[in-house]
Amino acid sequence: MEAEAFASRYGPWALIAGASEGTGASFARQLAEAGLDLILVARRQAPLDQLADELRARHGVEVVTATIDLAAEDATARLVEAAGHREVGLLILNAGADPNGSMFLDNAIANWDALATRNVMTTMRALHAFGAPMRERGRGGMIVVGSGACYAGLPGIGVYAASKAFDLVLCEALWAELEPHGVDVLSYVIGRTDTPAHRELMEARGMAIPDNLADPDDVARLGLERLPHGPVCNWGEADDEAVVSATSAAQRRERIRAVAAMSAAYAAKG
Template sequence: MITGASEGTGQAFARRIAAEGLPSVLLARRLGPLTDLADSIRAETGVECVSASVDLASDDGAQQVIEAVGDREIGLYIANAGADPNGAHFLDVDVEPWLKLMRLNVLTMMQLCHHFGGAMRARRRGGLLLVNSGAAYGGSSFMAAYTGSKAFELCFGESLWAELRPYNVDVLNLVLGKTDTPAFRALLAKNGLPEPTDWATPQDVAEAGVTRLPHGPIHNQGQAADTVGDERRSRVLMIEEMSKSVFGEKAPD
């Protein structure tokens, strides 16, 4: 199941997953591009895709997804939706766009991880791939809500990785740097900025996500020597050991 699948990295993930012969559920707000993508994948690979229009930023966004999936078994949830279309100081716009951003990046994502992650834990197999951003590592005057939401996603994903490891469920924060996406292009154009020459392609991102999924909790896309990811993994494991003396060590069911 891929959210934000209509364009950019979401579309690349859909094609990369289909290349493995796996059917998928493609979700985004715009149904037209999703339908075109699903038709294209079926024609090129013979792999079945189901598409549905959902609004992940709405109060019932998670429920819309759950209803669209129905009784299908989801073996991999790729949380790919979550760009910041505002590109503004926090106090310069009404609070509602920021609340929508938090529902999209935090609340809906968390609800879906709980729903589908719970089923994966019971089956003792599956994966949660959280497409994150380098913005998770620190604040910025133009990205207060966005960096806060991505920092939550980072720590949340690390914690789920530690929690679900005993159940054979992979969790990965795929942390992106500059990436060629329609949302990023639109933001650059809005602010009259040139396009970077060194940004990653959506295909680069999809390949990294699929390849690095078993090696969580973090992969910083595009970095051959991922020292930051290695350091954070060691920190998660250290805190996990320390926490056992407080919360007790629970054996897998």
């Protein structure tokens, strides 16, 4: 999609949560190049400020920053506050890694509460808060960056996998609900990506850095390309391929369409 058409469909402002580095920063750079103004959110202010200065100087866009812990109960309220009066046409929820690295019962429940709050409750609340005005305007887009862990219960990352499964299913449902209103929704299921956070996690566990990590610029580029085609994009797979999941993105899309049609028929009979 041409930059002008993209900005018309998803502008004038994009809000990116988890924007300070890695894939989030790549999303920010590519959106700034497309001419969108940006609201950048992360827990650390310094890298946000550095990125904001870079994007203002290079692309002449407006950039607002906010330090928000998405695991806090008031995280969504603070996202809305950061947006203020600005018209957010694109929401990208890119935060939500699992910092725990332990079996479920070997960790304090408070740590799992924080992970579930960030990946489930804040995600749900943010999609509701920013999706409603998009539906009213009849345009916009929302991307939730997920993980291949969403397709299976995995020991050691059980809560993380479950939270990403929640995000996947919610995005599929919202895609069907909002497609008639001109709003695009994408659950972007990515694999291991070469980000500073991922490298730090592997090094802390004594793991070698593999050669096949995805490039964050490539990951962000594909996510933006596939947004109009939701509800699912699996990184590293063609639309009609099923490798990580049992069904391809195309098959999931058609299944959701079929279920949505059945639901509409039942509602009409009532």
